[in-house]
Amino acid sequence: MINPSNKAGVIVIGGGAAGLIAAGRAAELGAQVTLLERMEAPGKKLLITGKGRCNITNTAPLKEFLTAFGPNGRFLHGAFHRFFRDELLELFRQKGVETENERGGRVFPVSDNAADVVNALVSYGESHGVEIRPNSRVITIERDCDAVTGVRLESCEIIPAGAVILAAGGASYPATGSAGDGFNLAEALGHKINPLYPGLVPLVLKEISFAIACQGVALKNIRLTAFGCDKGSIPKMTIEHDYGRGTGYEKPAKPIIESRFGEMLFTHFGIGGPITLLMSQAVARALDSGPVSISIDLKPALSNKELDARLQREFAASPKRQLPAILRELLPEKMVEVMAGMSGIPLGRTASNFTVEDRRALVSLLKNLTFEVRSTLPLGAAMVTAGGVELSEVDPKTMASKLVPGLYLAGEVLDLDADTGGYNLQAAFSTGWVAGESAAKFLGAREPKTS
Template sequence: MAGNHQIIVIGAGAAGMIAAGRAAELGDSVLLVEKMERPGKKILMTGNGRCNLSNSRDMDGFIAQFGANGRFLQSAFRRFFRDDLLALLARYGLECRTKANGKVYPTTDNARDVVRAFQHYMADGKVTVRFEVSATGVLVENGRVSGIKTSVGDLPASAVIIAAGGSSHPQTGSTGDGFHIAAALGHTIVRLRPGLVPLVATDVAQAKLMQGAGLRNVRVTAFRCPAGEIDLSLVPGVDVGRGFDGQRPKLPIIESRTGNAVITHFGLSGPVILEMSLATIDALENGPVSVSIDLAPDMDSDALRTELQQAFDRRGEEPYRDIMKDFLPLKLVQPFAAMTGAPPDKLGKQITSGERESLLDLMKSLRFDIQGAYSMSTSLVTAGGISLQEIDPGTMASLLAEGVYFCGEVMDVDAGTGGYNLQAAFSTGYVAGESAASFV
């Protein structure tokens, strides 16, 4: 390794690479230590390998995606936002495009190109990168940073940027080390929990029977009560929850969203479930939680009843099972037949009004009591982290240890899916790099 460095960055993820690149661009000598054998392992997984790196929403809409902690990001976003990120990537030959849903991807649809662009950025600034070096602590002398402790010994520095990520998908290297390092400096770590994660049903056996059912364009509503006590008249007609500013859920509703979901062998997954998972898991701290899925949200009960009745009349000589296939995903046909009490081979004309009403009720409110989140390791993002009360939002500097800076998921910021988390990592990383450079 070349001599001493003024700035050490811990972690070569999205936040750490841009922080190192920016500090080096401003003329500082920068060392980036990464515990894995190569950089950006998590970036490679993002957007199913295509890297959804930002979103076309305006800044207020962007900030709303982060919930109550979003305001903390405002100054970082003012300093370095989507267009700045795209301009930086374009400097290294990588163009991006915005899809109709607002998500921004590299035109190559290849996350590897994003990692490559940041490697070039760092190489331009002559950042020294050391792989397979694990940081274990920050060295402080007389209240000021003097370096870091690592698996290969102490390394001196005048400023340290902690960009070690969260603790989800630990195989990427994000194993929560940043929390321990910050806690040793006196920082508060806001309770860690999975931020975007599947939900585990209390009745796993029920879920298992429906395993593999893909639910398209359904309305999922999470309630603060057991499934048996759900009052469907409270289901809102619009989406409510994080990111829908001005639409605050009214008790006992936790969140309600339309979109796609899937029933798994343990419970519920899919985009709409992941988006609702954090609020749902947090609500579980205070009592029972359940989820109601409306499989036909575009039709009210009366309209659906008429449709079902017409289908049973028109196709009276066909088995119940075949008629249901027109209304339900295949994987729900058998379990729904069992739950309505009508044998699947019963003819349409023999279906009683009670059986039809049971089917209608199930289609308008398929319910699951929820026992918890699937594992942290499968979450897309870590909620909680270093308390924002102890970080200067303008500089990303620690308010407790002079010369220490934070950026990315190690802080208590997390958003839903859509490119928000990566943009936050890039924006805060850029600011941390710039601030550390001006500090030294």
């Protein structure tokens, strides 16, 4: 059935970061706006970001911000110049949400409560007349030969529209409503959907027994490197730089996929932690082409020669120590037993009886602890969705579809994903703002008066 009471205004599909700010901006410019959210309330995914604290944005300079998105970051030039961090934080300040900067340039609400961010965005829209309709899943965007004409809900209701903003999110955390609907809607209108991959997600290792034995061990100041080969083929090489998106060294020699220095964590199925998440998208793509292995350098500050010299000094100082005691000086306690077993060195052998081959085996283990990657965790467990609507089909200045007049796209439905740290949310806010502004202007809505 058709709802005759709804005039052909702007319909926003999705009540996440992009959808809420798009609705508010379009309404602020005078458009009649209806926001359709498939869940019982908007902002479900926002509420769990940043472990419930909501990492809104980042203090990084514009160039660094764009680099965090890899080659696709150039698409965001226009949106970021139109509406970026300062404008976003001022909007939140006007709605009573003060923010603070933390390690890594991350920006959080002072309250440490993501609900304050959601409430501010809802308030922004409702103060300008946005109608928010929860439990309203869109199954089709209607169009004629010229432009969009409305949307059809799962209930079969058809709502007319002069413009539609598709901000339905990605396919990660489907329980929050981000279930991939946006990709299906865009594809049905002729848009190309680039392959979807999990972004910012832990990795599952084949050596599951090691992972279980070391579950919960957090490693700091280590180097994690992913290779596009099986672990027996990992080349013997010294890696001095981070390689990967956002590092400045994005094209390493094969078979290196990415290399990162920092913190990681062993889980009951594999590895997680900051540098693992940053590498996961590249690993997911590489797994499509063949085996992927990882190497952990537990002592990256020391070369093999320097580490061997350190061991010799320590052995000379404490010649009666046996292998477990030696490893306790080098590793977290939970790793000692399993690493001793992997070394091939008899547990009772004292330091004074270590051979040159024993030392080399120990150095190799500490500098090149290798595993094979079975998979990433599934897309539904990822923080963000990599892939999505092909960017060449979207006008970066307006977020308008180049295929369907009156259709605008914003947020995670686009083929844009970045490192962790507030970058992805800023992209959602910026593209949402531009989409809302453009949709309102498309309908000829008035500009707000300025004082």
